[in-house]
Amino acid sequence: MEDLSDYKSHLKRSQSLIALVLMITIMSFLSDRFFTVTNMWNVTRQISVNVCLSVGMTLVILTGGIDLSVGSVLALTGAIAAGLLKNGLELPMFNLAIRYTFLGAAMGAILAGSILGLINGLAITRFRVPPFVATLAMLTIARGLTMLWTKGFPITGLGETFAVLGTGSFLAIPVPVWICAVIVAVALVVTKRTRFGRYVYAVGGNEQAAKLSGLNINKIKLMVYTAAGALAAIGGLITTARLDSAQPNAGMGYELDSIAAVVIGGTSLSGGRGSVLGTVLGALIIGVLNNSLVLLDVSPFWQQVIKGGVILLAVVIDKLSAKD
Amino acid sequence: MVQALADKDSVVLEARDITKTFPGVKALDNVSFQIHRGKINALVGENGAGKSTLVKVLSGVYAEYGGKVLLEGEEVSFANPRQAQNSGVVIIHQELNLIPHLSVSENVFLGREYTNRLGLIDYKRMYVETERILKQLNLRIAPNRLICDLRVGQQQIVEIAKALSFDARVIIMDEPTSAVSEREVQVLFGLIRSLKEHGVGIVYITHKLDEVFQIADRATVMRDGKVVGSCLPEEVGHDDIVRMMVGRDIKDFFVKSHASEQQELLSVRDICLDHPTRSEDYLVDHVSFSVNQGEVLGIFGLMGAGRTELLETVFGVHPQRSSGAIHLQGRQVRIKSPWDAIDCGIGLVPEDRKQQGLVLLMSVRANISLASLKLTERFSLLSSQLERQLASDYIARLKIKTASAGQRTEDLSGGNQQKVVIAKWLATDPKVLLLDEPTRGIDVNAKNEIYRLIGELAEAGLGIVVVSSELPEIMAICDRIIVLSEARKTAEFARSEATEELIMKAAIPRSA
Known part of the structure; x- marks a missing residue:
């Protein structure tokens, strides 16, 4: 049986795939440093953080929401991991100092990210704050907490084990790429093959119909924002590990790159339509573009202009092709 | 001819x-x-x-x-x-194209407002012109009233006024x-x-x-x-x-269901729904009714009588504002949300299939399985095979006309969309099915099929509640009819006692 809606989304995905292949082909001619193994791993390593954020962002946007706080959550959770690893947690009132292993610090960061996401979700579901506003507030709050936690200074010297997360390789493939691959694989199964994934699409497609079909809308939204927070924390761990330091101003503007990846990947900002795979392609396009502009020695100022233009172009093409 | x-x-x-x-x-x-x-x-x-x-x-x-x-x-x-x-050449669409938070006059002249020399909107002239047209249409409302404050019928007249303003x-x-x-x-x-x-x-x-x-x-x-x-x-x-x-002769236009003296399935006692803003006022005011196995109960009422609200309250849509007791097969149940209702074996086919019944972006298959997705799971992952099977069963059973199960629901005709909503509920294997205006805006043929389906479901032992504003429909398909007026139940008839006059008399508000 031919599946029309699937067919359409394949078509859309192949559009971004063609764009990506085209970019890679052109760049291979323009720069001999581009199509090399080193550079390819470099690009994928660079985009891995954006992929983590964007997978979560895709889920949120599929429900018709948005999460502006991912960049700040990334910074805060990265700093929490670094702080726990380096200084532990001191609770003077109990006369207690807890030391963290690498794994403990990582779990602590992911837990913190989840909680921040959950708070976003609670504001949106319990108190009916529009997602844009709730997560905008969290953007500022989490950034402020990062400054408080780090006192405004980078936390550095985190040790070899932790650095592996960002700079290590396993079977010749960078660890961040492995992490991304696992996240993407899980997200694909969740969105395509689980009830929760289907419900995410249903809530974004028509919230009222979803509610009257017995779906627990609030629970689904809470889960989606919590996932976005947890994934931002994983992005935070990678970022911190790569630099071997937690920067208080890490992740500034990452939410925009992440939204761009989702949109270029063909996910509708009004919800209900899109896919994780599209987002991965979107992130790859942005990553290759960034890398190309650097290799071609384009001035950083122009880089921004060009990136913005590409985002606009992607959406315009999407709209034009949707018309038929 | x-x-x-x-x-x-x-x-x-x-x-x-x-x-x-x-x-x-x-x-x-x-x-x-x-x-x-x-x-x-x-x-x-x-x-x-x-x-x-x-x-x-x-x-x-x-x-x-x-x-x-x-x-x-x-x-x-x-x-x-x-x-x-x-x-x-002006078209007035079925779904009115008015902007709710703009005034009557702003809507009539939307996109071609009169302006003064400074390029600012000349409200005075717009109001005068609007008033002139409205007078022609015998609608006595101020041109600066907001559209959202008008009744649907009045809004429609504003659409006509807009059409007239184009000559x-x-x-x-x-x-x-x-x-x-x-x-x-x-x-x-x-x-x-x-x-x-x-x-x-x-x-x-x-x-x-x-x-x-x-x-x-x-x-x-x-x-x-x-x-x-x-x-x-x-x-x-x-x-x-x-x-x-x-394209063919019509034989039995309506199908009679088999009224039977079977056991009581659903019983609703003194159900109330508070008005969201006016305290002391009810949208549903102490209404009681019951449905037996294999019975089709009709609920008739004019606009604003509380028909939809009654069904929604039973279905757990407004848990904060509702009260009353619901018994299912003799046991009291607490329904605080639609999923509670579905767990109890109740389904609701809502009034507005596009806004409330369907996720139009999703495929026919995904809509049919939406409320019973658990049944299509294998090892807690969705099985596309099971889902396909579920969908194609209902597509065949309800004769849903669609190119494939993967077709977007948006592309289907109104009657077929309605069948998809019904299929969604049948897939949950309900005991009681609540249908709110199930034949609104659909064609004669599809109407007939839905009547036949209602008859078949009742025969299979379901309890059916049908809300309708079409008297002939309600008289033809229901075994028993209750009438709502101004949030209260004002009458109850067996099919044999009911006449159009009696029902209408009970439906017309006394205070008006």
């Missing part, structure tokens, strides 16, 4: 050999249609027959088509609705009575007749044949993208038109 209509001089707008194709469908196939000045030209046909497509071609919504459109004998091709409007020569009305009360229908009919006297050519699209006989001067019947015939309503009977519409 067609010869009798060939009165060339009076034709104001004409479609000649129009063909319009969408990917995979020929929506219009060589259609010719004439609109006469000062006549009410009814356009009837089942959903998906091509009526809406035809008028969208005529009014510039679709700019690409085969064939010709002639205005006063001259070929025109409208690139967009605005061009058509400026030439005096309309042709006004196309797409099912104008589908959302207004009986009294407002009569007001609307009066208006349409007076527009006709002013020489406006009216195209009146409807499913309701009674309306054709009430007001149309001519009727054109469409089926499967073709015009199958035109007639003068006074020369033909109800059945003739139905035969043209469905």
